Amino acid sequence: MSVAVLGAGAFGTALAISLAREGHDITLWARSEKQAEIMQKDRSNSARLPKATFPLTLHISADLDTIKEHQTLLIAVPMQQLARFIADHQNHLAHKTLVACCKGIDLTSGLGPSQVILSALPDAQTAILTGPSFAHDIAAGLPTALTLACTDPTLGTTLQNELSTSNIRLYRSTDVTGAELGGALKNVIAIACGAAIGAGLGESARAALITRGYAEMQRMAEALGAKPETLAGLSGFGDLALTCASEGSRNFRFGLSLGRGETFDPNITVEGAATAQACHEKAKTLGVEMPITAAVTAMINQTLTLKQAMDSLLARPLKEETC
Numbered sequence: 001m002s003v004a005v006l007g008a009g010a011f012g013t014a015l016a017i018s019l020a021r022e023g024h025d026i027t028l029w030a031r032s033e034k035q036a037e038i039m040q041k042d043r044s045n046s047a048r049l050p051k052a053t054f055p056l057t058l059h060i061s062a063d064l065d066t067i068k069e070h071q072t073l074l075i076a077v078p079m080q081q082l083a084r085f086i087a088d089h090q091n092h093l094a095h096k097t098l099v100a101c102c103k104g105i106d107l108t109s110g111l112g113p114s115q116v117i118l119s120a121l122p123d124a125q126t127a128i129l130t131g132p133s134f135a136h137d138i139a140a141g142l143p144t145a146l147t148l149a150c151t152d153p154t155l156g157t158t159l160q161n162e163l164s165t166s167n168i169r170l171y172r173s174t175d176v177t178g179a180e181l182g183g184a185l186k187n188v189i190a191i192a193c194g195a196a197i198g199a200g201l202g203e204s205a206r207a208a209l210i211t212r213g214y215a216e217m218q219r220m221a222e223a224l225g226a227k228p229e230t231l232a233g234l235s236g237f238g239d240l241a242l243t244c245a246s247e248g249s250r251n252f253r254f255g256l257s258l259g260r261g262e263t264f265d266p267n268i269t270v271e272g273a274a275t276a277q278a279c280h281e282k283a284k285t286l287g288v289e290m291p292i293t294a295a296v297t298a299m300i301n302q303t304l305t306l307k308q309a310m311d312s313l314l315a316r317p318l319k320e321e322t323c
């Protein structure tokens, strides 16, 4: 086992803890030396994941030279930081197996995580790890099942075995586009659901948004050549169910604030906000109908109020229930 986790936020820390609990030596890299020192001293990440204690086999470092010996690198930085992260550390990342753990579409390029990596490092071996998983659940040892998608089935199988732990059951897929889209788009729908609940529109509205949101996700997936069954799996439907139903989700909580007309802490990672914008642009270019994504984008950009957004969704022409 030769794994390092790059990015010491909530998710990177949780993954590193789960892997280290298996008894493997795991390095967790943080970009800030000070943060690394504090985590090393406290044996916890009090800023992002305060309740979890680090296993003895978890090593903390802010020096990328310490990951030289590791072949598999899990990258757990926010999506809109990924391109910069890869550009800044190309030398250390070349010739490694890079498993993206982020969810979203890059606003500048319109690309998902694997393509962002490959556009800077065309020879890299890449995969995506995604699915329903709150960092605090994983760190607490609670069980979940995730998708590990890799276009190379042999490498995918190796990574599936390498990264499964006693509380993370990995399912394998070769549909990277579908897995990435599921993880990206569910956050947009979670914002819509949070907004509906925050505005007091009720549980029926939430269920309708989840279902029609899922139809939008399927349409975009089809337009981009992803398999519908991938969207029906853990990375799509599974994560949609978790994120739209729980205040544990930052995207859902961001939506709640929108619905209540409250401000939201800009330091909290909300992947769905930029991804809504990126997906809305892509949908326009491809001619894919995504009215909920358009409404979320307009609410975030403050070009529509929540009431106007809901009115526009309800006033759409009546149609047969299809994807």
Ligand SMILES: NC(=O)C1=CN([C@@H]2O[C@H](COP(=O)(O)OP(=O)(O)OC[C@H]3O[C@@H](n4cnc5c(N)ncnc54)[C@H](O)[C@@H]3O)[C@@H](O)[C@H]2O)C=CC1
Pocket: 007, 008, 009, 010, 011, 012, 031, 048, 076, 077, 078, 079, 081, 084, 085, 101, 102, 103, 104, 133, 134, 135, 136, 268, 269, 271
């Ligand atoms: N928190 C969760 O429950 C889950 C998060 N994810 C995904 O994991 C990704 C990361 O999310 P979190 O860890 O929750 O975010 P977070 O906000 O807790 O942490 C982000 C971390 O990335 C670091 N970072 C930001 N820019 C960087 C850069 N340029 N270079 C190096 N490090 C940088 C920050 O210092 C911070 O430690 C997101 O795409 C998210 O959707 C996926 C599943 C669960």
Ligand SMILES: O=C(CO)COP(=O)(O)O
Pocket: 103, 131, 132, 133, 134, 187, 190, 239, 242, 243, 248, 249, 250, 251, 252, 269, 270, 271
């Ligand atoms: O992706 C997640 C759960 O699978 C975490 O969701 P949030 O980023 O909305 O907190």
